[in-house]
Amino acid sequence: MRETLAKWRPAIDEAIADLIPREIDVDYLESFFGEATYEYDPDGLQRALSDPIWELLDRGGKRWRAVLFLVFIDAFGEDPAAYLPYACIPEILHNGTIIVDDVEDEAAMRRGEPALHHLYGEDVALNAGNAMYFLPLKILTRDPANLPADRRLAAYEMLMDELNRTHLGQGMDICWHNERDVRVTPEQYLEMCACKTGCLGRIVARLAAIITDQPAEVEEAVARYAELTAVAFQIGDDILDVENSLGRAGEFGKEFGNDIREGKKTLLVIHAIEKSDPERARRLQEILQADTNTDEEVLEALSIIEDTGGLACARERALDLAAEARAEIDGLDFDPGTVDKLHEFTEFVIDRDA
Amino acid sequence: MRETLAKWRPAIDEAIADLIPREIDVDYLESFFGEATYEYDPDGLQRALSDPIWELLDRGGKRWRAVLFLVFIDAFGEDPAAYLPYACIPEILHNGTIIVDDVEDEAAMRRGEPALHHLYGEDVALNAGNAMYFLPLKILTRDPANLPADRRLAAYEMLMDELNRTHLGQGMDICWHNERDVRVTPEQYLEMCACKTGCLGRIVARLAAIITDQPAEVEEAVARYAELTAVAFQIGDDILDVENSLGRAGEFGKEFGNDIREGKKTLLVIHAIEKSDPERARRLQEILQADTNTDEEVLEALSIIEDTGGLACARERALDLAAEARAEIDGLDFDPGTVDKLHEFTEFVIDRDA
Structure with a gap:
């Protein structure tokens, strides 16, 4: 790749x-x-x-x-x-x-x-x-x-469709960021990723399919592949931020606990708040809500996330999504070289910084 | 209306x-x-x-x-x-x-x-x-x-055309606002208005023409009408700001000299800088560039604009544009009631606050 x-x-x-x-x-x-x-x-x-x-x-x-x-x-x-x-x-x-x-x-x-x-x-x-x-x-x-006129029209309609959903995703993300409490479900978090990041991936795939006049089910399969890969990437990003921060405990510095400091309501945070006892869930929200955090507070938040098994759970979800993405490609009639390339795109999801 | x-x-x-x-x-x-x-x-x-x-x-x-x-x-x-x-x-x-x-x-x-x-x-x-x-x-x-597919495609293409130009207009406006010196020509000022405000007017007119399947020359005539009217309105706005401010000398207050305080490079300012002697032109730019202005400075700027005949010149330009707009409509085959309505839109250009 x-x-x-x-x-x-x-x-x-x-x-x-x-x-x-x-x-x-x-x-x-x-x-x-x-x-x-x-x-x-x-x-x-x-x-x-x-x-x-x-x-x-x-x-x-x-x-x-x-x-x-x-x-x-x-x-x-x-x-x-x-x-x-x-x-x-x-x-x-x-x-x-x-x-x-x-x-x-x-x-x-x-x-x-x-x-x-x-x-x-x-x-x-x-x-x-x-x-x-x-x-x-x-x-x-x-x-x-x-291109024939019907392909140009189909491309415009697809773009309006996806660019509208992009703004839904960004709207949800912004709104959650401004809220004090974490009230989001894991499925809503995935929807936000699918809209905000996934729709740009869908544009990549659907545009190629529309321009070359593929059947609707092929367009939808490559769109699903691109969306799933994008969502898996986003979760991978969230995991890497926590892993890197845990790996650096003791060093701290700028890159340490970025997402916690920004108060990001990632899948890991949503999971941790669901699974922790009420006292620790409350404490995690408190740290996320604060305008600034000490290194000790970031460490405390990271350990609440770690203790609920959030990392393993998110990793599993990301790998499942990447596998789903590959399955979409496997159902199509692509040559083996192309299949390899498209599989490769999904394999950076978790291991890209390793 | x-x-x-x-x-x-x-x-x-x-x-x-x-x-x-x-x-x-x-x-x-x-x-x-x-x-x-x-x-x-x-x-x-x-x-x-x-x-x-x-x-x-x-x-x-x-x-x-x-x-x-x-x-x-x-x-x-x-x-x-x-x-x-x-x-x-x-x-x-x-x-x-x-x-x-x-x-x-x-x-x-x-x-x-x-x-x-x-x-x-x-x-x-x-x-x-x-x-x-x-x-x-x-x-x-x-x-x-x-609508038939060709009309939907034509509408999308028109919208992309005009929305692109809208961002050119806003780009020019922002860029001039951030520059110290006034280096813009009157024709560039009109272009900025035609792009920033005029394109939305063009969308109104062209969309109606496209949807009802008018010939290209009719679409262009109503687009020109809407663009000219929008540009005339913008110049009318600039004139009203100066006139209202001159009318209020002695009262001052919030509404007094808005455009001067914002450092707006309006057609009146561009004209005044072209026509004033170098010393007064320099002084006008200085007042526009300052972060804040005293009421006396605003009055001084207004008098530099007034002394060059800028108000009369801008008013003449706005009225010419409004007349051009009406001429576009007169060339079309509309019933008298519609012509009256469309003429009325252009007549608020200068007199709407009178």
């Missing part, structure tokens, strides 16, 4: 630069957005759009959403190189949500450097992030692959 | 409530967004979406975008009542941009009460605002008017 990622990355970044160039001029603005009614300001739009967008993209990210899209195109028997502009759709959408989420979560850092709103101001960052929700969707109108 | 607005308002609000009800339950979530994969949290989504959205809608707003859409539907010979859900598209989009703009502009108030992010937090407000960018677009998929 690493090879596949490395192989495609330069071509993907070139395709993104065709949609939003590093240097904005009037020719680009006219060809992408249409003639100005009066007069564009390319210098302003350089600073308002291109600079912040490329600042984030150049910091890294594996472009795995674009690559997964290309793997599916290949699996469906088409030439991935012919669909590069479409591969940018989920990738640009994803990076847009990152910018907006960082404002909403008041994040300080992103990919090892200050979050964009700290560099450019909230106004520029938010507008650039929101612009990234619509910029890539114009690709379907520009139609570089000359 | 007042009558037309008042007549339709209850039906429009009912149609909006069908899309995003005041009380969210699982039935609504399943029917609008599809079945949950795991389990929705209707209580959380009530607080994350419905509460903030209806808080804003219930504060007022004339719903003129929805009404103008219905006027066009009527003008095109169809029954407006059959297209009420579509009338909600520009209206919900507009209210979404208001929430997001208020965060970006750090606005304190909206429609006489605290801006939404002050009531609900930036995270909830932003996510609700962004959700309003996608919620109404699902109407085309739900397709209550049973």
Whole structure:
């Protein structure tokens, strides 16, 4: 998989630069957005759009959403190189949500450097992030692959479907974060992940299926695969945060107990509160609710989670989801090389930092 | 026009409530967004979406975008009542941009009460605002008017076109606001208005034309009408701010010199800086750049603007734009009653507070 990622990355970044160039001029603005009614300001739009967008993209990210899209195109028997502009759709959408989420979560850092709103101001960052929700969707109108009209319409309808659910997921996440008590069920937590993270995965898979005109049941199977993988990844993230923190007891420092300090209501926390005695459940909520935590409080919260077997339980759930994802692929008629690649995507769920 | 607005308002609000009800339950979530994969949290989504959205809608707003859409539907010979859900598209989009703009502009108030992010937090407000960018677009998929596929595709393509340009307009506006010097040309200012405000007007007009299957030249004429009217309105707003402030000299208070205090680079300011001698132009920029202004400084800025004839010049431009807008309508084959209504919309440009 690493090879596949490395192989495609330069071509993907070139395709993104065709949609939003590093240097904005009037020719680009006219060809992408249409003639100005009066007069564009390319210098302003350089600073308002291109600079912040490329600042984030150049910091890294594996472009795995674009690559997964290309793997599916290949699996469906088409030439991935012919669909590069479409591969940018989920990738640009994803990076847009990152910018907006960082404002909403008041994040300080992103990919090892200050979050964009700290560099450019909230106004520029938010507008650039929101612009990234619509910029890539114009690709379907520009139609570089000359798709029939019914495929373009199906793609738009799918995107509206999934982008609506993305905002449900973010809405639930934000709302829970602002609540004092943990009242969420494990199934609601999985729904939040399925909406917030899973829908972008579903866009990757469904877009590839729609563009290559696959039957509805194939589109749904790859969508389920992508959603399940995304949810498993999210749980994997939550587990890694606790494991890393437990591994570091004694060192502490910045990376220690991030999720506890942020008061995140992860699957592990939900499980621990369900399974602990009322006194310890109350204490865990108290630590999560506090604006700041001492290292000792973080350790105490971690030990409440550990004592209920939350880690093992969450790990089992993540592995089950990854297995379900693989089963969706096994039901399809892909060649063995593709099946291997798609299985590989699900195997990083728990072991990716090991 | 007042009558037309008042007549339709209850039906429009009912149609909006069908899309995003005041009380969210699982039935609504399943029917609008599809079945949950795991389990929705209707209580959380009530607080994350419905509460903030209806808080804003219930504060007022004339719903003129929805009404103008219905006027066009009527003008095109169809029954407006059959297209009420579509009338909600520009209206919900507009209210979404208001929430997001208020965060970006750090606005304190909206429609006489605290801006939404002050009531609900930036995270909830932003996510609700962004959700309003996608919620109404699902109407085309739900397709209550049973439109042919080519009309639905044309509507999606039009929306992507205009929503992309909206973000260009906001990008220019934000960028200029953050710059010290006024370097913008009058034509760039008009472009910013055409993109930021005009595109929502264009959506109103083009959507009505697309849905009722008008020829391309009719769609373009009503789009130009709506764009010109919106730009004229924006300039009218800028003029009213200066006029009201001049009329109040001696009273001062909160409403006095709003745009100057915010450092807005309006058409009047751009004109004044072009036409003043270098010393006064420099002084005007200095006052606009300052974080706070005394009442005397505001008065000084207003007198620099007044002395260059900026008010008369901007008023002339706004009236010209309104006349151009009416000319677009006069070229079409509408009945006299509709023409009157559409003319009326353009006549509030300068005189609406008189």
